Amino acid sequence: MTDKVNYRRLGDIAVIRIANPPVNALGQAVRAGLQDCMDRAEADDGVRAVLLVGDGRTFIAGADIREFGKPPAEPHLPDLCNRIEASPLLVVASMHGVSLGGGLEVALSAHYRVAQPSARVGLPEVHLGLIPGAGGTQRLPRVVGSGAAVDMITSGRHVGAAEALALGVVDEIREGDPEEEGLVATRALLDKGMERRPVSGLPSPAPLDWDAVYAATLKKGRGQISPAAAVRAIQASTELPFAEGLAEERRIFRELMETDQRQGMIHSFFSERAVSNLPDLRGVEPRAVGHVGVVGGGTMGAGIATAVLLAGLNVVLLEMTPEAADKARNRIAGNLAGALRRGKISQDRYDTLLSDALQTTTEYADLSQADLVIEAVFEDMAVKRDVFSELDRICRPGAVLATNTSYLDINEIAAATSRPADVIGLHFFSPAHIMKLLEVVVAEHTAPDVTATGFALGKALGKISVRAGVCDGFIGNRLLNACRTAADHMVLDGASPWAIDKALTEFGFAMGPFAVSDLAGLDIAWATRKRLAPHRDPRERVGRYPDRLCEAGHFGQKTGRGFYLYEDGMRAGTPNSDVTGFIEAERAELGIVPRDFSPDQIVARYLLAMVNEGAKLLEEGIARRPLDVDVVLVAGYGFPRYRGGPMKWADMTGLSDVLSDIRKLAEGDAWFWKPAPLLEDLVREGRSFEALNG
Numbered sequence: 176m177t178d179k180v181n182y183r184r185l186g187d188i189a190v191i192r193i194a195n196p197p198v199n200a201l202g203q204a205v206r207a208g209l210q211d212c213m214d215r216a217e218a219d220d221g222v223r224a225v226l227l228v229g230d231g232r233t234f235i236a237g238a239d240i241r242e243f244g245k246p247p248a249e250p251h252l253p254d255l256c257n258r259i260e261a262s263p264l265l266v267v268a269s270m271h272g273v274s275l276g277g278g279l280e281v282a283l284s285a286h287y288r289v290a291q292p293s294a295r296v297g298l299p300e301v302h303l304g305l306i307p308g309a310g311g312t313q314r315l316p317r318v319v320g321s322g323a324a325v326d327m328i329t330s331g332r333h334v335g336a337a338e339a340l341a342l343g344v345v346d347e348i349r350e351g352d353p354e355e356e357g358l359v360a361t362r363a364l365l366d367k368g369m370e371r372r373p374v375s376g377l378p379s380p381a382p383l384d385w386d387a388v389y390a391a392t393l394k395k396g397r398g399q400i401s402p403a404a405a406v407r408a409i410q411a412s413t414e415l416p417f418a419e420g421l422a423e424e425r426r427i428f429r430e431l432m433e434t435d436q437r438q439g440m441i442h443s444f445f446s447e448r449a450v451s452n453l454p455d456l457r458g459v460e461p462r463a464v465g466h467v468g469v470v471g472g473g474t475m476g477a478g479i480a481t482a483v484l485l486a487g488l489n490v491v492l493l494e495m496t497p498e499a500a501d502k503a504r505n506r507i508a509g510n511l512a513g514a515l516r517r518g519k520i521s522q523d524r525y526d527t528l529l530s531d532a533l534q535t536t537t538e539y540a541d542l543s544q545a546d547l548v549i550e551a552v553f554e555d556m557a558v559k560r561d562v563f564s565e566l567d568r569i570c571r572p573g574a575v576l577a578t579n580t581s582y583l584d585i586n587e588i589a590a591a592t593s594r595p596a597d598v599i600g601l602h603f604f605s606p607a608h609i610m611k612l613l614e615v616v617v618a619e620h621t622a623p624d625v626t627a628t629g630f631a632l633g634k635a636l637g638k639i640s641v642r643a644g645v646c647d648g649f650i651g652n653r654l655l656n657a658c659r660t661a662a663d664h665m666v667l668d669g670a671s672p673w674a675i676d677k678a679l680t681e682f683g684f685a686m687g688p689f690a691v692s693d694l695a696g697l698d699i700a701w702a703t704r705k706r707l708a709p710h711r712d713p714r715e716r717v718g719r720y721p722d723r724l725c726e727a728g729h730f731g732q733k734t735g736r737g738f739y740l741y742e743d744g745m746r747a748g749t750p751n752s753d754v755t756g757f758i759e760a761e762r763a764e765l766g767i768v769p770r771d772f773s774p775d776q777i778v779a780r781y782l783l784a785m786v787n788e789g790a791k792l793l794e795e796g797i798a799r800r801p802l803d804v805d806v807v808l809v810a811g812y813g814f815p816r817y818r819g820g821p822m823k824w825a826d827m828t829g830l831s832d833v834l835s836d837i838r839k840l841a842e843g844d845a846w847f848w849k850p851a852p853l854l855e856d857l858v859r860e861g862r863s864f865e866a867l868n869g
C-alpha cells in the first residue's frame with residue numbers, strides 16, 4: 176500500500192480510496208497501491224465487496240501523462256484492470272468529477288458503476304496521440320456497442336452522466352457524497368445477491384463496415400493518426416476473443432507511443448496549461464471585473480462582447496452612431512443565436528443576455544463604471560489615441576484599459592492616457608467568441624495586477640491566454656508575417672500560391688496562408704505593407720503581386736475575389752487565374768526564372784521562417800518561452816496540434832539540421848534568412864528549445 180491509496184473496511188465492504196491530487200492520475204504509486212489494496216481486500220476475512228472512490232475533485236483523470244515516454248514501471252495498468260475485473264469480490268466504482276482514459280478503464284473493470292449527476296466520463300487518449308491502452312477499446316464497445324464506442328473514442332469527448340447512463344457506461348446515478356452513495360449502492364447489490372459481471376465476459380459487439388469507418392476517420396483527422404488507429408483497435412473487439420483484442424490494443428498503443436504525434440500532442444497538453452503559469456504573477460491579485468466596456472462593435476468588438484456576455488459579465492458597447500450601435504447589437508444577437516443553435520445557451524439565457532446584460536450606447540459617459548474596457552476600433556493609431564484619451568477622461572480610477580490592436584505600438588497608445596500602468600493589450604482572434612487564443616500583451620508600464628487581470632479575464636472567457644511583449648504583431652502576427660514572407664518569396668521564385676496552400680494543409684494546417692489572407696481581407700495586409708514601406712531596409716525583398724490584386728479592388732472573400740474566386744456565399748474558393756498574370760509579370764520584371772518547389776521544400780521553408788523568427792522573439796523577450804510561441808501558433812493560427820507547434824517541430828527535427836538549412840537559404844537571401852543568434856547558441860551548446868521551457 177502507498178499513501179496515495181487508502182484502505183478502510185466498513186463491515187463486509189472494503190473502501191479503496193485513491194488520493195493523488197490534483198486529479199488522481201494513475202502513476203506507478205497509485206497502481207501499486209490499488210493492487211495492494213485489492214490483495215488486502217481479498218485476504219480480509221468477511222469482505223464481500225470493494226468500493227473504489229476518488230479523493231478530492233475527481234474519480235481518476237487517467238494514466239499519469241508525465242510517465243509517458245519513460246520506461247513503463249510495474250504494475251502495468253492493463254494488468255491491474257484485468258486483476259480488478261477478475262477479483263472474486265464484487266467491485267463497484269463510485270464516480271464523481273471526471274473518469275477519463277485509464278480512469279474510465281479502471282471503472283469499466285469494476286462490476287458496477289455509480290455516478291454523480293455532474294460526473295463526466297470519456298476516453299480522450301486520441302488527443303494525446305494515443306488510443307486507450309488499458310482495455311478501453313475492448314471493454315467500452317462490449318458495453319455501448321461498436322458505433323457508440325467509435326464515436327466516444329475517436330472524438331475523445333467527455334460524456335455527461337445522463338448520457339453515460341443511457342449508453343450503459345454507468346449503471347446508476349446517485350447524488351450526494353461519492354463514498355456514501357457508493358456504499359448505499361454496494362450494500363443494495365449485496366443484499367440483492369448481485370453476481371460479479373465482468374465486462375470482458377460480455378458478447379463481442381456487432382461489426383461495422385470497418386474499412387469505411389477507418390477511411391472516414393482518417394480523413395476527418397486531417398493527418399492525425401490516432402483516431403483512425405483507434406478504429407482498428409475497436410474493430411479487434413468485434414473480431415477477436417477478449418485477450419487477443421487486448422493484445423492488439425496494446426500493440427497499437429505501443430506503436431503510437433513512439434510517434435512524433437504523441438510527443439507533439441502531449442507537449443501541447445502541458446504547454447496549454449503552462450502558458451498561464453507565470454512566476455512573476457504568483458501572488459498578484461487580479462482586479463475585480465464585473466462590468467466590461469467594449470469600444471467599437473465591428474467584427475471584433477461584437478465577437479468580444481459576445482464572449483464576455485457568454486462568460487456571465489455585463490457589457491456596455493460604444494459605437495460612433497446609433498445606426499452602428501444597432502448593427503453591433505444585431506451582430507452580437509447573431510453570434511448568440513449561433514450559441515443557442517449549438518445548445519450552448521437556452522432561449523431564456525439568450526433573451527436575458529440581450530435585454531439585461533448588454534447595453535449599447537454612443538456616449539462615453541456610459542463607460543464610467545466599467546471595470547475593464549476593451550477597444551476594438553479601426554486599426555489606426557490616431558483613432559486609437561483619441562479613444563484612449565477619452566477613456567482616460569471618463570473611466571473610473573483603477574479601470575483596466577485594453578486594446579485589441581493587431582499590430583500597433585501599445586506603448587504609444589498608453590501614452591495617450593495619464594495612466595499607462597492600467598493599459599494592456601488583449602489581442603483576440605476572429606471570431607472572438609469562438610477562437611481559443613488570447614494574447615495578453617504587456618506594455619512597458621503595464622502594472623502586474625493589470626496583467627493578472629488580463630489572464631483572469633481570459634480564464635473566465637474560457638480562453639488559452641499567452642503573455643506577449645510589444646512589437647509589430649506581438650507573437651502570432653509577427654510569426655505569420657515571417658512565414659508569409661517566405662511564402663511570397665517562394666511564389667516569386669516559382670511556386671504557385673495554391674501549391675503552397677495545398678502543401679501546408681497536407682502538413683496539417685487548418686488553412687494555407689493565401690486562403691487565410693482571403694479570409695482576413697487582403698486590404699489589411701496591404702495597409703500594413705504601406706505603413707511599413709517607409710521604414711523598410713532596401714535589402715528586404717517584398718513581393719508586389721498582392722498589391723496588384725488590391726489595386727484591382729480584390730480584397731478576398733469580402734469582394735468574392737482574391738487568391739481564390741468565391742461563388743456567391745461559398746467559403747471555399749477556386750484558384751483565381753488573374754493572380755498568375757500578376758505573378759508572371761513581376762517575375763519578368765525582376766528577371767526571375769521560375770523553379771520547382773516540392774511540397775516538402777515548401778513546408779520546410781515555411782516552418783524554418785517561423786522557427787527563426789520565433790527564436791528572435793525569444794531573444795527580444797517578446798515571448799518568454801518556446802512553449803508560448805507553440806501555443807500561440809496551435810491555438811490561434813491553425814498549426815496542427817499533433818505537431819506540437821513550430822518550436823517543438825524544430826526540436827524534433829533537430830536544431831542543428833534546422834540551423835544548417837537556414838544557413839543554406841541565407842546564401843540566397845542573407846537579409847531574410849539571417850539565423851537568430853539564439854538558435855546558433857543553442858546549437859553550439861547542444862541544447863534544444865525544450866531546455867528553455869523551464
Ligand code: 3HC
Nearest residue numbers: 198200236237238239240241275276277299307308309448
Ligand atoms: N496525468 C498527469 N497530470 C495530469 C493529468 C494526467 N492524466 N491530468 C491532469 N493533470 C495535471 C495538469 O497538468 C495540471 O497540472 P498543473 O497544475 O501542474 O498545471 C493539473 O493536473 C490540473 O489539471 P487542469 O489544469 O487541466 O485542471 P482542470 O480542472 O481544468 O481539468 C482534467 C482537469 C479534465 C482532468 C484535465 O486536466 C484533463 O483533461 N486531463 C487529461 C485527461 C486525459 O487525457 N486522460 C487520459 C490520460 S492517457 C491514459 O489514460 C492512457 C490509458 O488509456 C492507458
Ligand code: NAI
Nearest residue numbers: 471472473474475476494495551552553554580581603605
Ligand atoms: P471593423 O472595421 O469590423 O470594426 C471597427 C468598428 O469600430 C466599426 O464598427 C466602427 O464603427 C467602430 N469605430 C471606429 N471608430 C470608433 C470610435 N472612435 N468610437 C467607437 N467606435 C468606433 O474592424 P475589426 O476587424 O473589428 O477590427 C477592430 C480592431 O481589432 C482593429 O484594431 C484590428 O486590427 C483588431 N483585430 C482584428 C482582427 C480581425 O481578424 N478582424 C483580429 C484581431 C484584432
